[in-house]
Amino acid sequence: MTRVVVENVWKVYGDQTVLENINFEIEPGSFISLVGPSGCGKSTFLRMMLGDEAPTRGRILIDGEVLEDEPSPDRGVVFQKYSVFPHLTALQNVMLGLELAQRPVLGRLFGRKRRAARVAAIEMLQSVGLSHSVNKYPAELSGGMQQRLAIAQALIKKPKILLLDEPFGALDPGIRAEVHEIMLRLWREEKMTIFMVTHDLSEAFKLGTRVIAFDRVRTRPEEMKAYGATVTFDLKVDGKSLPPQVPVASPLAAAAQ
Incomplete structure (x- = not known):
């Protein structure tokens, strides 16, 4: 708070x-x-x-x-224009924040840390109603779904x-x-x-x-x-x-x- x-x-x-x-x-x-x-x-x-x-x-x-x-x-932020990476899947978009926080140079986690990040990202996608779209790219999502993805992306870092x-x-x-x-x-x-x-x-x-x-x-x-x-x-x-x-x-x- x-x-x-x-x-x-x-x-x-x-x-x-x-x-x-x-x-x-x-x-x-x-x-x-x-x-x-x-x-x-x-x-x-x-x-x-x-x-x-x-x-x-x-x-x-x-x-x-x-x-x-x-x-x-x-501080997280969500803009009117969907601020997601078009070349990454929904899951990869949300995981990226956790990966960059822990590995700012490589931007990629491995082993147990990667599995934990994946679980956290999937849970966040479920919370915004995208549990069936984890492997879809932004271009495959509707405008409302892309905005939900942007919200998940902003909230993954709590x-x-x-x-x-x-x-x-x-x-x-x-x-x-x-x-x-x-x-x-x-x-x-x-x-x-x-x-x-x-x-x-x-x-x-x-x-x-x-x-x-x-x-x-x-x-x-x-x-x-x-x-x-x-x-x-x-x-x-x-x-x-x-x-x-x-x-x-x-x-x-x-x-x-």
Whole structure:
């Protein structure tokens, strides 16, 4: 279980401020839905959580320690585009994370360690409903199955934090609902903290225990570079928390009612 604290985080590229003064604290085991218009910095924030980028100002703490400025096994990620290796079978895709962790140079295990990795990978594939597809290549799988494979690939290392960047946006509604249920079950079983970027409000409220919106509060042309997006809405899905900065006329507030 992992607690995340975001303290006065800004992200600036040259003269363009993307995010400003982001502050919130996340309880261990939360499922956080990040919403807001395109270009408001949601994916930028996710990249900072992953360690791909560092805050320009402020800091992100995980269990009281400043976030490492590079990706690490305690953070898994699933993108909208299926991030699997096309030349490897489903089983090989999932095993690869365990192999690289133990043999970073050769990327291959042998003997007892390989057998243990194989068993763990098969169990993970079973947990996402791919027990009958372990020897299939990604091209032989449907879009929903490929996304389930990407989830298995991200979870095999047992990350403390899982980052989802619009992972279900390309799926048909029926398949999306099925993958939603798998994701919720895995979240409960693995007791992870999850951050999910989505443009779908119904998805945000269905999956998240908390919905946080990023948006720009200064939108005049002369202000667009100097000021970035900040937290404009923060709601626990059970309705127990509405911070004072939430405007009464917020469209997200109306959607939540």
